[in-house]
Amino acid sequence: TVQRYYQKSGFKLPPGPPAKLMVGNILHVPRSGAWHIFTEWYRSYGDLVYLHGLGNKVLVVNDIQAVNELFEKRWSLYSHRPIFTVVGELMGLDQSLALMPYGEEWRESRKLIHIALNPGAVKKYYGVQEDIAALLNKDLLDSPNDFMQHLRLMAGRIVLLVTYGIFAKNMQNQYIADAEECMGIIDRVMIPGAFLADLIPALKYLPSWVPFQKEVEYGKRVLDKTVQLPYLYVKEVFSEKIAPPSLTKDLLSLGKTDPQFNHRAMWATSTMYAAYQTFATTATFILAMALNIDVQKRAQAEIDEVLGSDHSPTILDAPKLPYTMAVIKETMRWYPVVPLSIPRRTAEDDIFKGCFIPKNTIVIPNFWAISRNTNDPERFNPDRFLKQDRSGLIPDPSEWAFGTGRRKCPGRYLGENSLIAVITGILFAFDIRPLEDEPIEPKFTPTNVSHPEPFKCIIQPRSQEKRDFINTRAAAVQMTEPDVEQCKERDHLGKIGPVGPMRSKKIAEVGFAQMEMERMHDRQEVIET
Numbered sequence: 001t002v003q004r005y006y007q008k009s010g011f012k013l014p015p016g017p018p019a020k021l022m023v024g025n026i027l028h029v030p031r032s033g034a035w036h037i038f039t040e041w042y043r044s045y046g047d048l049v050y051l052h053g054l055g056n057k058v059l060v061v062n063d064i065q066a067v068n069e070l071f072e073k074r075w076s077l078y079s080h081r082p083i084f085t086v087v088g089e090l091m092g093l094d095q096s097l098a099l100m101p102y103g104e105e106w107r108e109s110r111k112l113i114h115i116a117l118n119p120g121a122v123k124k125y126y127g128v129q130e131d132i133a134a135l136l137n138k139d140l141l142d143s144p145n146d147f148m149q150h151l152r153l154m155a156g157r158i159v160l161l162v163t164y165g166i167f168a169k170n171m172q173n174q175y176i177a178d179a180e181e182c183m184g185i186i187d188r189v190m191i192p193g194a195f196l197a198d199l200i201p202a203l204k205y206l207p208s209w210v211p212f213q214k215e216v217e218y219g220k221r222v223l224d225k226t227v228q229l230p231y232l233y234v235k236e237v238f239s240e241k242i243a244p245p246s247l248t249k250d251l252l253s254l255g256k257t258d259p260q261f262n263h264r265a266m267w268a269t270s271t272m273y274a275a276y277q278t279f280a281t282t283a284t285f286i287l288a289m290a291l292n293i294d295v296q297k298r299a300q301a302e303i304d305e306v307l308g309s310d311h312s313p314t315i316l317d318a319p320k321l322p323y324t325m326a327v328i329k330e331t332m333r334w335y336p337v338v339p340l341s342i343p344r345r346t347a348e349d350d351i352f353k354g355c356f357i358p359k360n361t362i363v364i365p366n367f368w369a370i371s372r373n374t375n376d377p378e379r380f381n382p383d384r385f386l387k388q389d390r391s392g393l394i395p396d397p398s399e400w401a402f403g404t405g406r407r408k409c410p411g412r413y414l415g416e417n418s419l420i421a422v423i424t425g426i427l428f429a430f431d432i433r434p435l436e437d438e439p440i441e442p443k444f445t446p447t448n449v450s451h452p453e454p455f456k457c458i459i460q461p462r463s464q465e466k467r468d469f470i471n472t473r474a475a476a477v478q479m480t481e482p483d484v485e486q487c488k489e490r491d492h493l494g495k496i497g498p499v500g501p502m503r504s505k506k507i508a509e510v511g512f513a514q515m516e517m518e519r520m521h522d523r524q525e526v527i528e529t
């Protein structure tokens, strides 16, 4: 079909690596960490790289101007999401705002989430974010070697507090544990092509008897729990008039009771997966600081000079700390944690830069290539964001690392504030350095949200005074975890029935297709090597 349209339109498809054999070149893309190979292809083929195979069409866009032109100016064509057969259709995640197709339901859900996440509304969470940053510092003081775990808890705590008003004492908190499990699954399966059923949706109807179906069932169960339980908890305490401030409380206060609203509100508030991005960015920051002591010292000197040593930074101090803010921007540029964003899908055929882009093409903005499009890209250099004349320089990551156009990240203000609270708080209190006998080799996970692989470094309070300060500040935080018994699945599940429309009855039949395609994939590799 592509060929026919292409001939009819008289325009060429964008360039790309040649399709090979039956399965085409999509299967040549590593199933994860694809941004590296995409960026190599960018160097060979240019801003637009086209891949196709098995009836799938993928356009990788490697240039920020081109991404803006498509997603902002041509939003009506470029605001759909791909159909993720496995994680979306089969597990049910296509009911969430992030994967929903563009349209009325998406608009209504986005309006709801905007109530709590717009630039004005997020101000009411400054205190919560600063308190969580203070608790993080206390955890880093008590067990610095577990810093990755502490960053995870910090990120989960912020999203849980903002969306549901629930404080989590530790990672064993039921909601955090469910969300972690859920995010692990999403991360593994959300890369297009991670499951071959995503490439060949029709195969989900083939008969099957193998483990893939179990993964789908399991994923769906975990997703249901993660979405339902905290929402239902807030509903319960809201009816008792004891719900603390939160996005869910704001929505329940609208007084709508119809099942459609309930369903929409529950899915709109289920943004726990967003905690992963905050965790990934702060972990990247720790890594960058351990590798760039001079940058760290300069930011600490700025914080000391502007704020003195007995006043921990607040989010409102950000404008007074330009170098520290440049460190945050450079962290987001040096390693963009969502290197391929969340892809889009074309609603209709289009012509762009003299090339034909067919309807239903998956469009992937390659943030990784964009982040490398600057002088000496591997060097961690915050100064690149301080130059007076920024023309010709890489744009500020807040203009691209959260996406662009109508589906740009609605959590960006909240996310940026979390980064400010946490990063300035750590720089204020701690020195970070590598172990003397164990140099750090930076490695990142090849997952959809990519973060540093575990590494070792020393995180120490900068002085006895700072140590005392960390303890006093953390002791001042007044938060308690709600009764865990109320979080238990048995209290809530089943009260409102299935979370969404009934899913395909053929779920049980996907496995065989998956296995068959895996075998084809393996065979393909054998043929090529």
Ligand code: HEM
Binding pocket: 097, 098, 099, 110, 159, 271, 274, 275, 277, 278, 281, 337, 338, 341, 342, 343, 401, 402, 403, 404, 405, 406, 407, 408, 409, 410, 411, 412, 414, 415, 416
């Ligand atoms: C450092 C933190 C974060 C980064 C780097 C980030 C990045 C992104 C990116 C790249 C997208 C895709 C946008 C596009 O298609 O153009 C996105 C979407 C989204 N983000 Fe974030 N995000 C962050 C934090 C958050 C937070 C804290 C929340 C909510 C509490 C959130 C909620 C969402 C939602 C709901 C979407 C889907 C929007 C839609 O499809 O309409 N994000 N984010």
